[in-house]
Amino acid sequence: MxxxxxxxxxxxxxxxxxxxxxxxxxxxxxxxxxxxxxxxxxxxxxxxxxxxxxxxxxxxxxxxxxxxxxxxxxxxxxxxxxxxxxxxxxxxxxxxxxxxxxxxxxxxxxxxxxxxxxSFSFEEALLAAGVPVRHIEEGRNVPMFRSSIETAPSGVFSGPLVVSMRPMLPEDAIKAVQITGRFPSVHGAPIHLGDPEFIGISDIANPDYGDAVTIRPGEIPVFWACGVTPQAAIAGAMxxxxxxxxxxxxxxxxxxxxxxxx
Structure with a gap:
């Protein structure tokens, strides 16, 4: 494939x-x-x-x-x-x-x-640059979380920003910011690096969507805006x-x- x-x-x-x-x-x-x-x-x-x-x-x-x-x-x-x-x-x-x-x-x-x-589209560029992508390594779905960041509403649509997470060493996270920033059509650069609680995520081991992945010693979670966000907005619009x-x-x-x- x-x-x-x-x-x-x-x-x-x-x-x-x-x-x-x-x-x-x-x-x-x-x-x-x-x-x-x-x-x-x-x-x-x-x-x-x-x-x-x-x-x-x-x-x-x-x-x-x-x-x-x-x-x-x-x-x-x-x-x-x-x-x-x-x-x-x-x-x-x-x-x-x-x-x-x-x-x-x-x-x-x-x-x-x-x-x-x-965001699956920019993962090819990450892998080509030698930046590991954990959910691919482990054969799992990417972990996704509902954050405390609110979207800008429109009519009946509103709700929380959903984010996808990839754990990385700090030096790889810097590369990831530079690489994914070139792809604004597929979410672009991360919206947050580091402490999950800063964006309202209390349990990084239990994603709201997808699968949990291993976060190794020395790694930080890196969060991107996620295309599952509309699902939260649609659920609220009923x-x-x-x-x-x-x-x-x-x-x-x-x-x-x-x-x-x-």
Whole structure:
């Protein structure tokens, strides 16, 4: 899965579509941009678009669909939003009701899909620079936490900033700031390094989403804004129906990570 040909991204999507792939997508289809998803009824789409614009660190938009469309221009050939993610989350009035591998059965013609940049995309650059990424080393999903930092509200959407965490030695953390700062379309530089309690995280060993990873002696936790943030905002808004990706289970696009570097 580490080919950089366009077919490798499509292969991941086809594996998800056929049910072969149901797990996290970290380190799959190296070189290709991965995307968070937020899918909402048309009558809430404008408020959510403003929410993304007001909160670009956790919600960097890569694309927005037409109402009812099952694809997004520029993100992939033969892409089907309803089937090409390894696992989804279906919400009804803010309550999680299902985590299927296919949402064809609940699809509606008024649904609008927002594709949001994912930090998995900058991990390739970290690894290339010799910066270890612990959840990849340990074969786990990245740990994610609800922080005490509030997002800028828009209409019915508001809530806490969700952050992803990667433990690093201080010298690697400095490199990570420099490297990920070149990728604003996939969350950019970290929002915090060090003491988790400073951003309202009381138990670093128990993430709200994803899996716990080992923090070794001498390492510090490094936190990035995370594309799971919209899930907290959507849960609070309680739309009649909404669909998101399951944390860590991304849409792999045909866009190249190198194209996002500034």
């Amino acid at each position: 580490n080919s950089t040909s366009p077919s490798s991204a499509r292969q991941v999507r086809l594996m998800a579509r056929t049910g072969v792939l149901s797990g996290p997508t970290a380190n799959l289809a190296a070189g290709f941009v991965q995307s968070n998803l937020a899918i909402l009824p048309r009558d809430l789409a404008y408020d959510f678009l403003l929410f993304c614009q007001r909160n670009p660190k956790p919600c960097p938009l890569l694309g927005v669909s037409e109402p009812g469309s099952t694809s997004i221009n520029g993100l992939g050939a033969d892409l089907d939003i309803r089937t090409d993610v390894p696992r989804y989350r279906v919400w009804e009035k803010g309550v999680l009701v299902d985590e299927p591998q296919d949402v064809t059965g609940v699809w509606r013609e008024d649904l609008v899909t927002f594709a949001i940049g994912c 739309p009649e129906i909404s669909i998101t990706h399951a944390p860590g289970h991304m849409l792999v696009t045909d866009m190249l990570n190198i194209k996002l570097s500034v």
